[in-house]
Every structure is written in C-alpha cells, then in structure tokens.
Amino acid sequence: MNNGENNLNELLLIRREKLENLRSIGRDPFLVEKYHITNHSAEIKANFEELEGKEVSIAGRIMTKRGHGKASFADIQDGEGRIQIFAKVDIVGEEDYELFSTYDIGDIIGVKGEVFKTKMGEISVKATEILLLTKSLQILPEKFHGLKDQDLRYRQRYVDLIMNPEVKETFLKRNKIIKGIRRFLDDRGYIEVETPILTTVAGGAAAKPFLTHHNTLDLDMQLRIANELYLKRLIVGGFDKVYEMGKMFRNEGISIKHNPEYTSIELYAAYEDYEYMMELTENIVAYCAEEVNGTTKVNFQGVEIDFKPPWRRVSMHDLVEEKTGIDFYAFESDEEARKVAKERLNLEIDKNMTKGHIVNLAFEELCEKDLIQPTFVLHHPVEVSPLAKRNPDNPHITNRFEAFANTWEIANAFSELNDPIDQKERFEEQLRQRELGDEEAHPMDEDFINALEVGLPPTGGLGIGVDRLIMLLTNSASIRDIIFFPTMKPLENK
Known part of the structure; x- marks a missing residue:
C-alpha cells in the first residue's frame, strides 16, 4: 500500500x-x-x-x-x-x-x-x-480537479451530481423534455397507457431480447424490445389515440448512442397515416427544443442543427441512387443486384439478400453519415419493414419513414399494416430469415394476427428514441451523460 x-x-x-x-x-x-x-x-x-x-x-x-x-x-x-x-x-x-x-x-x-x-x-x-x-x-473529490474520471462519474453518479452542477442541469432538462412530450400529446387527446415489459413474444422491432424465466409458471419469458404490438391491440379495442413512454431492453452492444436499457415512446392514432406522423414528429421535437432551450436551433458538439418544421423529406431509394448512381430496383434479378453491390460498392452482401435488403444496406453504409440536419427518409423496402403498410403505387416499398438528425435515427414511423393475411405472410418470411441465421428477425405472434383479424382501423404509428433526442437537445456527447445510472460492467472485487 x-x-x-x-x-x-x-x-x-x-x-x-x-x-x-x-x-x-x-x-x-x-x-x-x-x-x-x-x-x-x-x-x-x-x-x-x-x-x-x-x-x-x-x-x-x-x-x-x-x-x-x-x-x-x-x-x-x-x-x-x-x-x-x-x-x-x-x-x-x-x-x-x-x-x-x-x-x-x-x-x-x-x-x-x-x-x-x-x-x-x-x-x-x-x-x-x-x-x-x-x-x-x-x-x-478535491475542489479544483473535481470528479473528472468518466467511468467513475457514471458509477458514482451521486458524487458526480454533487461535484458537477452542469450534470444536474442536464438531468433537469431531461425532465423538462419528457414532461414536454407528455404535455404535447395529452393536449392533443392522446391517452397514456401501460403495456407488459415481461412478454412471451418480444416483437415490434428487429432486435435481440434479454431472456429470463418465470419460476412459478415454468415459462421462458423476454424483456420487451418494443411496445408496438400491444399498443396496436389497444387501437383494435377502441382507443383511438394512445402512447406509452418507458424502458425498452435490447441485448445489443454498448456505445455512445446505445444503452441496453433505454427510454422510448411509441404512439398510435386511428384513422391517420405516416404523413400525419411526420408532421407530429417534427412538431414534437420543435416543441421540446423551444421548451428546454428557447429556440429550435441547437448546437451539438459544434454543429448547429435547426429543428424548425418543415423538415426535409426524401425517399431511401432516391438517396441511394443519388449517392451511388445505381437504381437497384431496375435490375431484373436479386442476383444481379447483389453482384453490383459487392463489386461496385464493396458492400458485404449475403447470398439471401434481395434488392430491398441491398437498398437498405447501401443507405445505412453510405447515406446515413450525410444526414446532419433533420431529415425524413421515406419508403423503406418491404423486406425490412414487416409491420408497415405497402405503398399502393409500388408494392416493393412501404409507407414508412425514419427521422434522422446528426446522422442518428431519432424516430421511426409508418402507416400500420392492418391486413392480417399480409401480416402473417410477412411474419412467416421473418421466420425463414431467422432459420437462415438472422437472430433479429421478427418472431411470429399469433395473438397479434388474431387482433388484426378482429379489425385494426387505418392507423399511423410512431416511435421516438427519447434518450437520443435528449442528447441532441442538451448537447450531450454520450448516452451515458443523460441516463442517471447507465449499464456498466461491475468492477472486480479487490
């Protein structure tokens, strides 16, 4: 010693x-x-x-x-x-x-x-x-040097809050943003609800769930990766506007913008579509920016981002074609599209990929990094959108969007698929993808299919990554800076 x-x-x-x-x-x-x-x-x-x-x-x-x-x-x-x-x-x-x-x-x-x-x-x-x-x-910690070790700050947040007043200010802003989202939706007639966190089928997204076991029922269960399918059941049941803000759990990597346990909000409105959800998204974000900063403009790590509506709207396919000069949907076969993507774009292509998979991959690898200012990316391929309604003019794409800012996806929405026959076929295709090795492919949910057969009205749905939004509006470089107690590997006992 x-x-x-x-x-x-x-x-x-x-x-x-x-x-x-x-x-x-x-x-x-x-x-x-x-x-x-x-x-x-x-x-x-x-x-x-x-x-x-x-x-x-x-x-x-x-x-x-x-x-x-x-x-x-x-x-x-x-x-x-x-x-x-x-x-x-x-x-x-x-x-x-x-x-x-x-x-x-x-x-x-x-x-x-x-x-x-x-x-x-x-x-x-x-x-x-x-x-x-x-x-x-x-x-x-000593007065002038304070608590500077980042790892220790996250592990001992209580000391961090005492020694660094700006940290407390960030979490007060977090509280204002969350209350602002609720106020915005409550004022527009949305009902806040609660749905299960423990489930037997973790659906509503492409992600790997955490697994657990219920001893009394002797039943394997999962922590939810999304609350989408339960919220749509409530629309079936007659609630026209619902939302839930809470914790989601995904058994994935940890990074500056990923924590295994994170806060998300999903909302659904009967008789509305993805166009309505675009307008709602940009207005929620602008409202929260004004609420917490007094302006729609934020400075994030030296870059000014303006969330004032309306935001740019552009299709995923057009972005890819603009970036690469390639129209993947023009190829006669998936095989030809795979060959071009591999040889000309140097993308890692799987033998089972379709043209839609390739468009989505090219977008993620080549286009996302350019989306600094708020942008709605529209019309995702049907292969990667198992819960979204097809575009009536082009059955290869869906009436879906993702909202991006600072190159990050901050929201995902679509006109909800309410055709139970089409939905079951897409779930079955997802099961085939799972058998081919895709661990994040969507599972079959028979009860959800039954709910759709009872009848889901035309519905628009939206999910917003609350933590990422808070990062942007508080100029926080890491998701750990806006979560009181982020997931950390335990220190070894000495």
Missing part, C-alpha cells in the same frame, strides 16, 4: 472517530429524522431585499470551509444551488461553534440564521443555530 492510500485510509478513520465522538456526547447525526426548511439558496438570493434581516432555516452539504478562531465561513449546497453561511462563536455558542469547527467537507447541516450581505457584497446567512444532520464518512 502506497503513502497516498495510507493517508486516505487515515482520513477516513478520522471521520469515523469524529462520528464516535459525536455519539459519545449524545449528538449522533444519524438519529435526526427531520429538519424544517423555510427557504432554499436560490430563493434567498433572488428575494434578498424582501428577506434581508429575516430569519431563515436552510439545509445543505458543506462544500467549502474557511476561517479560524472565533469566526468562520462555509458554502453549503442545497437542491437549488449554493449559499454562504457565517458562524461566530458569540452567536452560536462555544459548544456548537467548537463542533462546527470539526465538521468536514461533505457533511450535511441545518442552519437557522439571519439573511445579510457581507462587506464583499455576498448574500449570506448569519447562523444562530447549526445542527449536523448527516456525517459524511467518505471524502469528496
């Missing part, structure tokens, strides 16, 4: 000794159950003229201490910010002042006192009473 570790262990022991001393004199802070607060730091500063000379009661964590002898200053941090307190021995009394002098950075205290302004002009509270509410037995 090096000297630094020895010193740290010694400091931690000193804090525990201080706690024991407090307990020995009947001042155990952990016996305090409640403390009456009359004001918070930001409120006192904002209303100084009204509160000057009046008694307030505040509470917070000690972040700095200075002074010695018979007078001391400390900054305490509460839920709204920081404020300075001034303690003087002849006001708080010798015993309490002596105890206060032993309190550490990180301790939580309650303070009663008079609001005043120091000679330096700083709004402060002149303490008449100081009570230790919680003894901190750990040591906060």
Whole structure:
C-alpha cells in the first residue's frame, strides 16, 4: 500500500472517530429524522431585499470551509444551488461553534440564521443555530480537479451530481423534455397507457431480447424490445389515440448512442397515416427544443442543427441512387443486384439478400453519415419493414419513414399494416430469415394476427428514441451523460 492510500485510509478513520465522538456526547447525526426548511439558496438570493434581516432555516452539504478562531465561513449546497453561511462563536455558542469547527467537507447541516450581505457584497446567512444532520464518512473529490474520471462519474453518479452542477442541469432538462412530450400529446387527446415489459413474444422491432424465466409458471419469458404490438391491440379495442413512454431492453452492444436499457415512446392514432406522423414528429421535437432551450436551433458538439418544421423529406431509394448512381430496383434479378453491390460498392452482401435488403444496406453504409440536419427518409423496402403498410403505387416499398438528425435515427414511423393475411405472410418470411441465421428477425405472434383479424382501423404509428433526442437537445456527447445510472460492467472485487 502506497503513502497516498495510507493517508486516505487515515482520513477516513478520522471521520469515523469524529462520528464516535459525536455519539459519545449524545449528538449522533444519524438519529435526526427531520429538519424544517423555510427557504432554499436560490430563493434567498433572488428575494434578498424582501428577506434581508429575516430569519431563515436552510439545509445543505458543506462544500467549502474557511476561517479560524472565533469566526468562520462555509458554502453549503442545497437542491437549488449554493449559499454562504457565517458562524461566530458569540452567536452560536462555544459548544456548537467548537463542533462546527470539526465538521468536514461533505457533511450535511441545518442552519437557522439571519439573511445579510457581507462587506464583499455576498448574500449570506448569519447562523444562530447549526445542527449536523448527516456525517459524511467518505471524502469528496478535491475542489479544483473535481470528479473528472468518466467511468467513475457514471458509477458514482451521486458524487458526480454533487461535484458537477452542469450534470444536474442536464438531468433537469431531461425532465423538462419528457414532461414536454407528455404535455404535447395529452393536449392533443392522446391517452397514456401501460403495456407488459415481461412478454412471451418480444416483437415490434428487429432486435435481440434479454431472456429470463418465470419460476412459478415454468415459462421462458423476454424483456420487451418494443411496445408496438400491444399498443396496436389497444387501437383494435377502441382507443383511438394512445402512447406509452418507458424502458425498452435490447441485448445489443454498448456505445455512445446505445444503452441496453433505454427510454422510448411509441404512439398510435386511428384513422391517420405516416404523413400525419411526420408532421407530429417534427412538431414534437420543435416543441421540446423551444421548451428546454428557447429556440429550435441547437448546437451539438459544434454543429448547429435547426429543428424548425418543415423538415426535409426524401425517399431511401432516391438517396441511394443519388449517392451511388445505381437504381437497384431496375435490375431484373436479386442476383444481379447483389453482384453490383459487392463489386461496385464493396458492400458485404449475403447470398439471401434481395434488392430491398441491398437498398437498405447501401443507405445505412453510405447515406446515413450525410444526414446532419433533420431529415425524413421515406419508403423503406418491404423486406425490412414487416409491420408497415405497402405503398399502393409500388408494392416493393412501404409507407414508412425514419427521422434522422446528426446522422442518428431519432424516430421511426409508418402507416400500420392492418391486413392480417399480409401480416402473417410477412411474419412467416421473418421466420425463414431467422432459420437462415438472422437472430433479429421478427418472431411470429399469433395473438397479434388474431387482433388484426378482429379489425385494426387505418392507423399511423410512431416511435421516438427519447434518450437520443435528449442528447441532441442538451448537447450531450454520450448516452451515458443523460441516463442517471447507465449499464456498466461491475468492477472486480479487490
């Protein structure tokens, strides 16, 4: 063990000794159950003229201490910010002042006192009473360097929030965005609902689910990868406008824009289509941008993105043809399309790929990286859209769109397929793809087919990746920066 570790262990022991001393004199802070607060730091500063000379009661964590002898200053941090307190021995009394002098950075205290302004002009509270509410037995990061280690920040978010005020601000913005989405939809007649997280068929998307087992039923189950199929069942049942915002789970990789557990919203409206959903998408995002930033323009990592409607609309096929000069649908056979894609575009082509698969792959590999400003990419191939309605003028494509910004997909929507015969055939094709090795192919859902046979009205559906949207609107480079407790590999026991 090096000297630094020895010193740290010694400091931690000193804090525990201080706690024991407090307990020995009947001042155990952990016996305090409640403390009456009359004001918070930001409120006192904002209303100084009204509160000057009046008694307030505040509470917070000690972040700095200075002074010695018979007078001391400390900054305490509460839920709204920081404020300075001034303690003087002849006001708080010798015993309490002596105890206060032993309190550490990180301790939580309650303070009663008079609001005043120091000679330096700083709004402060002149303490008449100081009570230790919680003894901190750990040591906060050093003042000037703070908590900078990214991995440690995510693992110990509680310390991150204490030491980095901008982190708390990001999560307050997250809360405003989520409330804004709900308000936008509630005001337009949508009903918020809840659907199962534990399912026997994880459908509604192309993704690999997490597996679990229900012991009592002796039943293998899965965590949902999407809530689409249950929400459409509710449309069948007579709810015309529904949405659900909540956690989805996908057993996939982790990256700056992927977390296995993430927040998404899906919404469905009877008697509407994908055109309606495009308008709804751009207006939801613009509304949230205004709500949290006061403008539709955001600066994301040095790039200005303007979410003001209307957004650009372009078909996937046109983007691919524009980028490559190749019209894959013009080829007479899938085999010819595969050959051209491999030889001219150097794409990794599977022997079972159709022209539609190739168009989608070319788009993902060659076109997505150019989509910086908000863009609706339309008319995905039917092969990669098993739940979307076919375009009536071209049965090879669907009335579907994905919304992109900063090269990221942030939304996915379509006119919902409500033909039960077509839907079953597409599920069967997905099963064939699964047998050929595609682990993300959509499973068969017989009950959903039954629901469609009961009758799903013409319906538009939309899914928005809430976490990615929050990243863009808060200028957060990693999804871990906007999830309180992102998925992390446990540290090995030492």
